[in-house]
Amino acid sequence: KAGVTQTPRYLIKTRGQQVTLSCSPISGHRSVSWYQQTPGQGLQFLFEYFSETQRNKGNFPGRFSGRQFSNSRSEMNVSTLELGDSALYLCASRAFQGNTEAFFGQGTRLTVV
Amino acid sequence: GESVGLHLPTLSVQEGDNSIINCAYSNSASDYFIWYKQESGKGPQFIIDIRSNMDKRQGQRVTVLLNKTVKHLSLQIAATQPGDSAVYFCAENGGGATNKLIFGTGTLLAVQP
Numbered sequence: 001k002a003g004v005t006q007t008p009r010y011l012i013k014t015r016g017q018q019v020t021l022s023c024s025p026i027s028g029h030r031s032v033s034w035y036q037q038t039p040g041q042g043l044q045f046l047f048e049y050f051s052e053t054q055r056n057k058g059n060f061p062g063r064f065s066g067r068q069f070s071n072s073r074s075e076m077n078v079s080t081l082e083l084g085d086s087a088l089y090l091c092a093s094r095a096f097q098g099n100t101e102a103f104f105g106q107g108t109r110l111t112v113v
Numbered sequence: 114g115e116s117v118g119l120h121l122p123t124l125s126v127q128e129g130d131n132s133i134i135n136c137a138y139s140n141s142a143s144d145y146f147i148w149y150k151q152e153s154g155k156g157p158q159f160i161i162d163i164r165s166n167m168d169k170r171q172g173q174r175v176t177v178l179l180n181k182t183v184k185h186l187s188l189q190i191a192a193t194q195p196g197d198s199a200v201y202f203c204a205e206n207g208g209g210a211t212n213k214l215i216f217g218t219g220t221l222l223a224v225q226p
Contacts, residue, residue: 004156031212043157043202043216056213090156097212099145099164102204104156 002027004093004105012111018079021108023091025072031094032074033102034066038087046089049074050097081112121200123221132190132224136203136217141184143205147214148177148188152199160188160201190222198224 005024013019025032034046045058049068066076078085088109092102126132138146144165149157161172163179163186170177176189186203200221204214 006156033212033214035214035216042218043204043214045213045215048212050212056211058213092212092214094212099206101159101162102147102212102214103159104149106156 004091004103006089006091006105006108008108009106010109010111012113013081014113015081015083017081018077019081019110020075020077021089021091021110023074023076023093023105025074025091025093026095026103029093029095030072031097032068032072033092033094034074034076035090035092036060036087037090037107043090046076055097078110083112086110086112121219121221123223125223125225126193128193128195128224128226130193132188132193132197132222134188134190134201134220134222136186136188136220138184138186138203138205138217139215140205140207141181143207143215145206146177146179146186147204147206148175148186149202149204150197150199151202151219157202193222193224195224195226198222 007022031050033048036044048056052068063079068074088107090107091105094102147162148160151157161177163170163177174191178187200219202219203217
């Protein structure tokens with residue numbers, strides 16, 4: 001059974017640009033959550049999608065957005081990139097909402113220059 | 114200026130010894146907890162979980178203990194091996210149907226051969 005797949009693995013973007021990251025959850029899993037990991041702030045929750053609906057959102061500016069498709073794949077978008085957006089962006093896959101195992105992908109390393 | 118990273122507590126152990134990694138969680142309503150292992154350049158790897166109706170759960174070479182009275186979790190690794198060297202995070206699920214995980218700052222486990 002394939003794990004969580006995130007693409008691309010690495011990205012370099014310039015300030016002011018926008019970026020789209022992709023996450024394919026484990027087959028059959030319907031919940032996708034996104035996290036930002038930085039040395040300064042650790043792992044921070046961005047948002048959560050279940051059945052194509054955003055269920056929960058973290059304390060990030062509106063430049064951060066996401067969506068989920070009918071096949072449970074999810075994308076997140078960051079517009080008007082800032083240097084501080086440089087981070088490892090991680091996607092977590094769960095079978096359903098609630099107390100169940102969450103499995104992470106390898107992440108997308110975004111560098112903003 | 115230069116950003117300052119989170120100060121990661123470090124646990125240094127000899128190969129073959131048992132390791133105990135501790136974590137204090139924040140929300141008394143949290144009812145589900147997960148331990149993750151993260152190696153350099155990789156996403157967090159699920160190790161073991163525990164629900165709030167349990168005090169202890171055992172896996173292969175690992176045991177998680179939960180003390181709800183003082184909001185404390187611990188991860189015990191038996192016969193620690195060099196391959197166990199990584200950063201370990203505890204995560205709490207905030208209760209209810211949310212899939213938002215709140216992560217601790219992490220502990221760096223360094224296994225000396």
